[in-house]
Each structure stands twice: as structure tokens, then as C-alpha cells.
Amino acid sequence: MEWINSLPKIELHAHLNGSIRDSTLLELAKVLGEKGVIVFADVEDVIRKNDRSLSEVFKLFDLIHKITTDHQTVTRITREVVEDFALENVVYLELRTTPKRNDSIGMSKRSYMEAVLEGLRSVSEVDTDFVTESNSQKIRNACDGVRRKKIYVRLLLSIDRRETTESAMETVKLALEMRNVGVVVGIDLSGNPLVGEWSTFLPALQFAKDNDLYITLHCGEVPNSKEIQAMLDFKPHRIGHACFFEDDDWEKLKSFRIPVEICLTSNIITKSISSIDIHHFADLYNAKHPLIICTDDFGVFSTSLCNEYALAVRSFGLSKREAFTLARSAIDATFAEDEVKQQLMLIFDSASPESLRKLAAINHRKTRPFFTAASAAPSGGTVSPIPPSFLPLFPHFSHRLSPLSKWFVPLRGPLFLSSPPWKLLQSATPLHWRGNGAVFRKVEALNIRLDRIRSRTRLGLQSAASNVVTVDRNLFKEEDGSRENGGIMESFVNVPNMISMARLVSGPALWWMISNEMYTPAFVGLAVSGASDWLDGYMARRMKIDSVVGSYLDPLADKVESFDLLCVVLIGCVALAMVQKDLLHPGLVGIVVFRDVALVGGAVYLRALNLDWKWKNWSDFFNLDGASPQKVKPLFISKVNTVFQLALVAGALLQPEFGNPDTQTWITYLSWLVASTTMASTAAYGAQYMKKKPISMIKRS
Numbered sequence: 177m178e179w180i181n182s183l184p185k186i187e188l189h190a191h192l193n194g195s196i197r198d199s200t201l202l203e204l205a206k207v208l209g210e211k212g213v214i215v216f217a218d219v220e221d222v223i224r225k226n227d228r229s230l231s232e233v234f235k236l237f238d239l240i241h242k243i244t245t246d247h248q249t250v251t252r253i254t255r256e257v258v259e260d261f262a263l264e265n266v267v268y269l270e271l272r273t274t275p276k277r278n279d280s281i282g283m284s285k286r287s288y289m290e291a292v293l294e295g296l297r298s299v300s301e302v303d304t305d306f307v308t309e310s311n312s313q314k315i316r317n318a319c320d321g322v323r324r325k326k327i328y329v330r331l332l333l334s335i336d337r338r339e340t341t342e343s344a345m346e347t348v349k350l351a352l353e354m355r356n357v358g359v360v361v362g363i364d365l366s367g368n369p370l371v372g373e374w375s376t377f378l379p380a381l382q383f384a385k386d387n388d389l390y391i392t393l394h395c396g397e398v399p400n401s402k403e404i405q406a407m408l409d410f411k412p413h414r415i416g417h418a419c420f421f422e423d424d425d426w427e428k429l430k431s432f433r434i435p436v437e438i439c440l441t442s443n444i445i446t447k448s449i450s451s452i453d454i455h456h457f458a459d460l461y462n463a464k465h466p467l468i469i470c471t472d473d474f475g476v477f478s479t480s481l482c483n484e485y486a487l488a489v490r491s492f493g494l495s496k497r498e499a500f501t502l503a504r505s506a507i508d509a510t511f512a513e514d515e516v517k518q519q520l521m522l523i524f525d526s527a528s529p530e531s532l533r534k535l536a537a538i539n540h541r542k543t544r545p546f547f548t549a550a551s552a553a554p555s556g557g558t559v560s561p562i563p564p565s566f567l568p569l570f571p572h573f574s575h576r577l578s579p580l581s582k583w584f585v586p587l588r589g590p591l592f593l594s595s596p597p598w599k600l601l602q603s604a605t606p607l608h609w610r611g612n613g614a615v616f617r618k619v620e621a622l623n624i625r626l627d628r629i630r631s632r633t634r635l636g637l638q639s640a641a642s643n644v645v646t647v648d649r650n651l652f653k654e655e656d657g658s659r660e661n662g663g664i665m666e667s668f669v670n671v672p673n674m675i676s677m678a679r680l681v682s683g684p685a686l687w688w689m690i691s692n693e694m695y696t697p698a699f700v701g702l703a704v705s706g707a708s709d710w711l712d713g714y715m716a717r718r719m720k721i722d723s724v725v726g727s728y729l730d731p732l733a734d735k736v737e738s739f740d741l742l743c744v745v746l747i748g749c750v751a752l753a754m755v756q757k758d759l760l761h762p763g764l765v766g767i768v769v770f771r772d773v774a775l776v777g778g779a780v781y782l783r784a785l786n787l788d789w790k791w792k793n794w795s796d797f798f799n800l801d802g803a804s805p806q807k808v809k810p811l812f813i814s815k816v817n818t819v820f821q822l823a824l825v826a827g828a829l830l831q832p833e834f835g836n837p838d839t840q841t842w843i844t845y846l847s848w849l850v851a852s853t854t855m856a857s858t859a860a861y862g863a864q865y866m867k868k869k870p871i872s873m874i875k876r877s
């Protein structure tokens with residue numbers, strides 16, 4: 177399942193010393209064997225053994241600790257574990273380890289953790305982000321995440337169930353100190369579940385909680401109803417395993433909505449769960465309870481996070497989409513800072529196209545956020561063959577880019593109509609009845625231009641300035657001349673018309689391309705279409721044909737003159753397809769449509785008012801022949817808005833194939849710019865409109 181490898185993944189339950197590469201462990205054991213500290217042959221057998229009970233696992237840990245616990249080795253294994261996770265596309269890792277004291281080699285809990293930090297610093301295969309801002313300095317390595325893999329690493333300090341209350345308290349205090357430099361985010365209670373009493377650790381855990389450290393507990397790894405209930409009543413932020421839960425435990429867990437770290441292979445190998453098909457993953461999944469797929473100890477259990485996902489996919493019939501959604505939902509369960517969570521959302525949203533592009537078509541409007549669901553579905557024993565509806569793939573609502581953005585949906589999408597209403601009345605009527613058929617106003621105009629160019633060439637006129645056509649009325653007068661020169665049908669067959677028609681069909685073609693995720697060809701198609709329009713306007717201006725058509729579609733000037741059928745079809749198709757593929761936010765397009773409908777509605781109302789609510793027919797209503805159309809000077813804000821829109825459409829189209837989380841951030845910012853400049857230009861046009869409406873709307877008699 178190659179796609180699982182490229183799926184971004186989050187690992188929240190990994191023990192450092194349980195995640196050592198076999199090869200490293202054997203190498204280290206060999207060295208100790210040569211020194212006579214251990215008998216290598218015995219150790220080799222234990223390490224290579226695949227099947228082990230829970231108590232055998234803990235014996236193995238004792239052995240591992242003997243092999244690994246010196247500063248240098250701790251540093252090495254930390255580096256390797258982080259690199260191994262990053263290489264399988266884990267983008268966020270919460271690594272847990274028990275700070276160890278070993279007086280014989282001068283190791284304190286603190287120096288052990290320093291060695292872990294050194295390991296994080298020494299990661300070179302991938303970019304790591306392991307320390308956030310401290311008071312005095314910001315330690316972060318490259319993290320460009322573009323050419324190299326990037327992984328966020330946070331640490332949990334584990335309390336081993338063999339420890340005393342004092343020792344547990346020491347660990348919590350160390351965690352609090354280390355939290356100040358950012359890397360440590362919480363406390364874990366782990367160790368052999370058959371050893372120790374929950375009450376021993378409660379003071380330290382309560383102290384940690386009171387000091388806002390996150391808490392995760394190994395809970396229900398063995399049957400112990402009293403302890404399970406007590407742990408749940410403590411309301412930890414997450415729990416691990418939950419293998420031996422009874423009905424009232426499930427009830428409590430679900431009512432508290434405590435996320436569960438699920439370690440499938442670990443549970444099966446240690447026989448905590450007798451068979452994968454009765455694993456509680458299914459019940460929790462069906463109940464839409466927050467759960468996170470984790471490895472536990474990938475070295476000890478010879479697994480990997482990819483392997484765990486593959487196992488879940490195979491065993492519970494998850495689709496790719498569901499696996500992606502499940503992986504993404506882990507963001508909410510992390511103990512990371514909000515800023516990191518936002519980055520993770522961006523990483524997931526722009527996950528690599530090879531593995532995830534096909535997933536991007538999910539209509540997030542039909543789904544609901546996983547962890548904010550109000551009700552848990554009734555629990556059932558098995559996974560439904562029909563995949564339950566899951567998280568939105570791209571819940572834009574959770575992209576928080578600024579404190580303010582909490583309250584606003586980040587907007588993505590172009591605003592494709594910025595004409596002032598009185599101009600819309602002129603230009604939004606692309607079809608005209610002429611003689612025995614309907615003609616495109618633009619096509620007609622292009623023909624007129626062509627004819628004019630021809631006649632100018634024929635007559636050897638250097639300048640057509642004296643024939644400048646500035647209003648539709650005059651344009652239509654010239655149309656009659658053009659028709660005399662060959663009629664509508666004949667005039668359709670010429671280059672400009674072919675270009676226009678090609679542009680018209682390019683809308684559905686671009687829709688088809690975007691729907692089929694051919695984003696780069698769609699981008700090129702759109703660019704060609706736009707360029708041909710620009711060329712059109714440019715040529716007209718070079719030829720000094722200053723007409724409705726002459727100023728047509730100068731994208732950087734304004735789209736005032738450009739709102740014709742071609743544009744509606746083209747941009748409408750592109751915008752809708754992009755919304756459909758989740759490249760643009762439907763909210764933004766919705767706002768625009770709503771605004772434009774309001775503008776047009778207002779304009780129609782004023783037009784009716786100007787006509788004293790009396791008109792013979794609708795063509796009379798819309799026909800501004802005789803009116804004095806304003807030569808509207810494009811507003812600067814409208815030009816800016818147009819540039820932003822074009823950049824946004826281009827950027828959003830290219831994002832799935834060439835983008836990365838950073839470009840996604842820019843696109844989101846651009847969306848905000850588009851939204852704000854649209855509002856500003858609307859307000860500006862509104863002001864202009866209030867001033868000009870009497871002139872533009874009054875029909876001359």
C-alpha cells in the first residue's frame with residue numbers, strides 16, 4: 177500500500193526505547209557482548225523473537241535499558257527514531273520516554289533528557305521542529321519542508337509504574353522546567369500495568385494537570401476495573417490502549433470524549449486483544465470516537481506507523497479517504513501549540529498529489545468535524561461495510577491564521593463580478609436578437625472591428641479617431657453596415673469569432689480538466705484564454721479603436737466591460753469546478769454571488785424606478801439604446817482586486833501539484849485580500865453609483 181507511505185501521519189504513542197531499530201540494538205548488544213557485560217547470543221535471540229507476552233515485553237525493556245542507557249546512546253537512538261518516523265511521512269511525533277537516573281555513569285533524569293534533546297538537535301536526514309519559542313531565543317532548524325521531509329517533534333515524559341511518588345514528582349517538575357523551552361508538552365504514565373498502584377502517581381499527575389501539562393495514561397492494558405474508572409474520572413487528555421474496558425468504562429470514556437491511542441500490533445502481540453477482528457478500534461470508529469493509530473514500540477513489535485495504518489485499512493475496510501481523514505483527525509488530539517496544529521492542517525490540506533489528489537474531491541460540506549461531534553453513535557461490535565461518513569478533508573473552518581480568523585471562515589476564491597450595476601445593465605445582455613436569430617454582442621462587435629480594420633486598410637486611413645465608437649448605440653449602428661457586407665452567418669466565420677467561440681467552449685473544457693485533476697493543463701488553458709482576451713483588448717487599443725469592445729477585457733484595467741457571456745461561462749465554469757475540487761472556498765464564491773445578485777437586483781430596481789415602472793417589453797427595459805452609458809473609469813481598488821483574483825485563481829490551480837504548506841498559507845492570505853478588496857471596491861462602486869445613478873439610469877427620450 178504505497179499510498180499509505182505518502183499519507184501524512186501523526187504519531188502520538190511511541191516509546192523511545194521501544195522504537196529502536198533492531199540493527200542498532202544488535203550492534204549495541206554486540207559491543208556490550210564484546211565487553212563481557214552481556215552474553216550476546218542470549219540477547220540476540222530475545223531481540224529477534226517476534227512473539228512475546230506482555231510480561232516478556234517488559235523483560236525485554238529491562239534488557240534494552242541495559243544496552244541503551246548512556247548519554248551517547250540515548251542521543252543516537254533519539255536521532256534514529258525521529259528520522260525513521262519522518263521517513264515514513266510522520267509529520268508530527270509525540271515521543272515519550274522515561275527520564276532515567278543511573279548514578280554509576282553520572283546520569284540524572286535531567287542529563288538523560290539533555291541527551292534526548294541532543295538527539296533531536298543531531299537529526300540531519302530530515303528537518304525537525306522540536307523546540308518552540310523560549311523566552312530568550314528561538315531554536316528551530318531549517319524546516320523548509322519543501323525539498324526535505326519535515327517533522328514536528330514534541331516530548332512526553334513518562335512515569336514508570338515502578339517509580340515512587342517522589343520520583344514521579346521529580347519527573348513532573350523536570351517536565352515543567354523543560355516545557356519552558358517548548359519541547360516537552362506533557363506526562364505519560366506507563367510501565368508494566370501489573371506493577372504499582374494508581375494512587376502512588378496521582379499526586380504527581382494532579383500536580384502536572386494543575387500546572388497545565390497534558391496527561392496521557394496507559395489505561396486498561398490489563399483488566400482492572402477500579403483503576404480504569406479512577407483513571408477516567410481523572411479525565412486525562414488522552415489514554416492509551418483501552419483493551420480491557422467494560423460497558424461502564426466505554427460509557428464514561430465516550431461521554432468524556434477522551435481520545436484513545438490505538439496500538440493494533442502491540443495489542444495483538446501482547447495478546448491484550450485475542451484477534452484483530454474483535455479489536456475495539458471498530459467500535460470506537462463506528463461511534464466516531466476520537467482515536468489515533470499509533471505504533472507503541474515499533475522496534476519491539478517490528479512494525480511501523482505505515483504498517484499500523486495498513487493493518488487498519490485491511491482489517492476494517494477503510495477506504496483511502498477514510499484513512500486520510502483518520503490520520504488528519506489526529507491533529508486535534510495532539511498536545512501541540514495552536515500554531516503547530518494550524519501548520520499540520522496546512523500540511524494535510526496540501527498533502528502530496530500522488531497519494532492524495534484523488535481524495536481531494538470530497539465534498540466537505542456534507543461531512544462534519546470528527547472531534548466536535550455532539551453525539552456518539554450507538555456502539556456496535558463490527559465495522560459497517562458502508563464506510564461511515566467522516567471528517568471533512570478540508571475543513572477550512574479550522575484554518576486559523578490569526579486570532580481574528582477564529583471568528584471568520586478563511587476565504588478562498590475569486591470574485592468574478594465587479595461591474596457596477598449600471599454597467600451591468602449594459603453589458604450583461606450578451607445575446608441580442610438580430611433579424612432571424614440571436615447573436616453574441618461580442619462576436620458582432622468583433623466583426624465590426626474586423627470590418628472597420630478592413631475598410632480602414634482599404635481606404636488607407638491612418639487614424640480612425642474620428643470614428644471612435646464609445647457607446648453601444650453607435651456600435652449597433654455600425655453593425656448594420658457590417659451586416660450589409662455579408663450577413664450574420666458569413667460574418668461569423670472569421671478568426672476573432674473562432675477565438676471567441678473557442679473561448680466559449682473553453683469554459684466547459686476547463687471544468688472537465690479541473691474535475692479530472694488536470695490542474696496544470698487547466699492553468700495553461702486559462703492562461704491562453706486570458707492572454708487571447710488581453711491581446712484582443714491590446715490590439716484594439718493599439719488600433720485606437722476605443723469602443724465597448726476596444727476596452728474589452730483588459731484584465732488589469734477592470735472587468736467592467738468584460739462581463740459578457742464568454743466571461744460568465746469561462747470564469748463561472750472555472751470557479752465552480754474549483755469549488756467542487758475544494759480549491760476555492762465556496763463561502764467566498766457564495767459571498768460574491770450574493771453580493772452581485774444584490775447589486776444587480778438594486779440596479780434592476782433603480783432602472784424600474786427610472787422608467788416609472790412602465791416599459792413595453794423586457795428588451796425595452798434592458799435596452800439602453802438612447803441612454804447615456806458612462807465611460808466608467810476603473811477604480812484603482814478594482815484593478816487591485818482584479819490582480820488579486822487572477823493571482824488567486826492561478827495559485828489555487830497550481831497548489832495541488834506544485835504547492836506546499838507555505839504556498840497554501842499565501843493562498844489563504846490572498847483569499848483574504850481578494851475578499852477585502854472586493855468589499856472595498858464594492859463600497860467604492862457603491863459610492864460612485866449613488867452619485868451617478870441619475871445620469872446612467874435615465875433613459876433619454
Ligand SMILES: CNc1ncnc2c1ncn2[C@@H]1O[C@H](COP(=O)(O)O)[C@@H](O)[C@H]1O
Pocket residue numbers: 191192193194233237238272273274275334336337366367368369394397442446472473
Ligand atoms: C507494550 N505496551 C506498553 N505498556 C506500558 N508501558 C510501555 C509499553 N511499551 C513501552 N512501555 C514503557 O516504555 C518504556 C520504554 O521506553 P522508554 O525507556 O520510556 O523510552 C518501558 O520500559 C515501559 O515503561
